[in-house]
Amino acid sequence: MGLDRGEKIFNVFNVLFMLFFISIIVFPLINIVALSFNNGYDAMKGGIYLFPRKFTLVNYETILKDTTIYRAFGVTAAKTVIGVIGHLVITGAAAYALSKSYLLGRKIFIRMGIITMFFYGGMIPSFLVVKSLGLANNFWVYIIPVLFSFYDMVILMNFFRSLPESIEESAKIDGANVFQVFFKIIVPLSFPVLATIALFHGVYQWNDFFVAKLYVTDKALYPIQYYLYQLLTSAGAASSAKAGVYISKAFTTQSLQQATMIVTTLPIVLIYPFLQKYFISGMLVGGVKE
Amino acid sequence: MKSTFKHKFLSQWELQVMVWPSIILMIVFSFVPMFGLTIAFQDYSPLSGFAGSEFVGLDNFKAFLGDKDFYTVLTNTLGISLMKLLIGFPLEIVLAILINQIRLGLFKKFTQTVSYLPHFLSWVILGGMITSWLGSTGLLNSFLLSTHLISEPLSFLSNANAYWWIATLSDIWKEVGWGTILYLAAITGIDPSLYEAAKVDGAKILKRIWYVTLPGIKNIIVLMFLLRVGSILGANLDQTLVLQNSSNMLRSEVIDSYVYHLGLAQGDFSFATAVGIFSSVVSVTLLLVANFLTKKLSDSSIF
Numbered sequence: 001m002g003l004d005r006g007e008k009i010f011n012v013f014n015v016l017f018m019l020f021f022i023s024i025i026v027f028p029l030i031n032i033v034a035l036s037f038n039n040g041y042d043a044m045k046g047g048i049y050l051f052p053r054k055f056t057l058v059n060y061e062t063i064l065k066d067t068t069i070y071r072a073f074g075v076t077a078a079k080t081v082i083g084v085i086g087h088l089v090i091t092g093a094a095a096y097a098l099s100k101s102y103l104l105g106r107k108i109f110i111r112m113g114i115i116t117m118f119f120y121g122g123m124i125p126s127f128l129v130v131k132s133l134g135l136a137n138n139f140w141v142y143i144i145p146v147l148f149s150f151y152d153m154v155i156l157m158n159f160f161r162s163l164p165e166s167i168e169e170s171a172k173i174d175g176a177n178v179f180q181v182f183f184k185i186i187v188p189l190s191f192p193v194l195a196t197i198a199l200f201h202g203v204y205q206w207n208d209f210f211v212a213k214l215y216v217t218d219k220a221l222y223p224i225q226y227y228l229y230q231l232l233t234s235a236g237a238a239s240s241a242k243a244g245v246y247i248s249k250a251f252t253t254q255s256l257q258q259a260t261m262i263v264t265t266l267p268i269v270l271i272y273p274f275l276q277k278y279f280i281s282g283m284l285v286g287g288v289k290e
Numbered sequence: 291m292k293s294t295f296k297h298k299f300l301s302q303w304e305l306q307v308m309v310w311p312s313i314i315l316m317i318v319f320s321f322v323p324m325f326g327l328t329i330a331f332q333d334y335s336p337l338s339g340f341a342g343s344e345f346v347g348l349d350n351f352k353a354f355l356g357d358k359d360f361y362t363v364l365t366n367t368l369g370i371s372l373m374k375l376l377i378g379f380p381l382e383i384v385l386a387i388l389i390n391q392i393r394l395g396l397f398k399k400f401t402q403t404v405s406y407l408p409h410f411l412s413w414v415i416l417g418g419m420i421t422s423w424l425g426s427t428g429l430l431n432s433f434l435l436s437t438h439l440i441s442e443p444l445s446f447l448s449n450a451n452a453y454w455w456i457a458t459l460s461d462i463w464k465e466v467g468w469g470t471i472l473y474l475a476a477i478t479g480i481d482p483s484l485y486e487a488a489k490v491d492g493a494k495i496l497k498r499i500w501y502v503t504l505p506g507i508k509n510i511i512v513l514m515f516l517l518r519v520g521s522i523l524g525a526n527l528d529q530t531l532v533l534q535n536s537s538n539m540l541r542s543e544v545i546d547s548y549v550y551h552l553g554l555a556q557g558d559f560s561f562a563t564a565v566g567i568f569s570s571v572v573s574v575t576l577l578l579v580a581n582f583l584t585k586k587l588s589d590s591s592i593f
Contacts, residue, residue, distance in 0.1 A: 006494045014391050022404050031429050032419055046427030047436065094312035097305040104299055109313060116316060118574060121323020122566035124553040129322050148315040178304035207412030210528060214554065229414045232421070254422065261418050268410050273403060280471065
């Protein structure tokens with residue numbers, strides 16, 4: 001069927017609206033990129049929109065000279081990679097075991113999990129538990145408390161249940177044990193949904209600063225987001241109190257912050273288009289996320 | 291009987307090995323803190339510990355219910371959440387419907403890619419960006435000055451009265467695109483013949499959206515609405531921590547940040563835990579009431 005006149009008008013307005021919507025998201029982001037390439041003192045005069053006015057690389061050179069940022073990147077990369085693998089193995093293994101209706105204790109486990117979805121110990125009791133386990137100022141504080149998620153487990157379990165039993169049966173006849181079946185058959189078949197959970201957990205690990213704010217005082221363990229958080233929150237006070245401390249005429253606290261924001265965000269922006277198709281299909285499998 | 295249990299257990303030992311680490315994690319990080327909630331009824335001191343602290347009954351609850359700061363914080367939490375709900379929630383649905391109407395596949399995909407992107411930025415990054423955009427020489431002031439809408443730069447972030455709007459609009463900017471994914475998925479599931487039939491009956495595009503698309507995604511709308519109502523007292527802590535400053539404190543402190551500041555910055559563990567319990571109880575109650583009402587009105591619900 002062709003388009004009627006009303007539909008054509010609707011489509012024109014729709015496209016115009018979408019262009020407006022896209023620009024509201026994109027232009028402010030480009031503004032930060034432009035500022036990060038601009039001379040900091042010049043930027044303070046205002047009026048910079050989408051292009052740098054006095055182009056410079058000095059902001060990036062300055063922040064990349066600071067070795068603590070590499071350390072923070074390393075911590076973040078480590079906690080993201082280890083966190084994602086650990087989360088998938090622990091949560092995935094539980095999901096596989098619980099996808100078997102004959103598993104002893106299955107009902108009790110699921111009921112316990114549902115309780116945790118409605119009742120939550122809250123920030124303070126959780127804090128006291130994590131502290132008493134000796135996880136404060138310990139790299140594993142980023143990993144261990146979030147190894148298991150009941151929510152992700154349910155998504156994976158529902159997916160595993162939808163896989164045909166016969167493939168597993170034939171592998172078992174060929175002499176494969178449960179672990180071999182899980183890693184060699186189930187995991188490869190579940191790639192989209194595993195990739196989705198991995199992406200969500202990876203983004204959480206990459207973006208989280210609050211765990212560090214709560215538990216970490218050792219600077220060597222700061223993740224990049226907490227490093228940036230400190231740079232942003234302490235800088236407001238520092239720039240007004242100690243204006244003129246910088247000898248350089250090229251950068252300001254603000255221009256350094258802008259460059260750091262770009263450097264911190266770049267890995268996610270680069271990796272995200274490649275993962276987009278997985279999280280969309282994975283969200284459909286899982287139903288509701290968040 | 292016992293031997294069959296043992297026999298069964300041993301025959302599935304691999305599966306048991308796979309599930310036990312998760313059970314232990316759940317007990318340690320979910321159930322132990324639930325028992326830790328009893329410190330709300332104590333005058334907890336880290337020195338005397340959980341067992342040695344004095345039991346004070348409901349004193350902590352009485353203390354915050356009699357405290358006027360608490361009502362400021364409660365008002366802020368409700369105000370910001372309601373603004374996010376009233377503006378952000380319908381906007382997601384409208385945006386999903388409009389994105390679905392885009393006919394050019396490539397443009398549609400591009401719009402989606404762009405709209406999901408801000409969701410992946412952390413609140414720390416966004417906090418820094420907002421400070422930059424709203425600064426005295428930032429994007430917004432530059433624009434308003436150059437168009438002569440204002441004659442002097444406005445200081446948005448230190449104006450307490452602007453905070454609710456900044457919190458609401460920044461949250462919408464970050465999450466509105468992401469919020470469309472589930473609606474888009476639901477729209478895809480609508481039977482195309484319903485649209486054809488409506489078209490044959492002479493329904494114009496807006497009528498088709500109103501009578502076919504919206505009823506087709508009604509269940510997911512109700513579900514998302516209920517989840518939002520249930521989390522109305524949980525205004526985003528990360529957002530508050532990055533946007534808050536001493537001059538907007540009066541309008542920016544919400545329950546979660548209040549609990550954080552009292553409990554972890556000032557060490558008043560028992561008082562903060564009591565506030566946390568209050569917030570959870572209200573949230574669960576709200577969820578149940580909203581669920582009951584939607585069940586009455588529209589026969590779709592979570593439970």
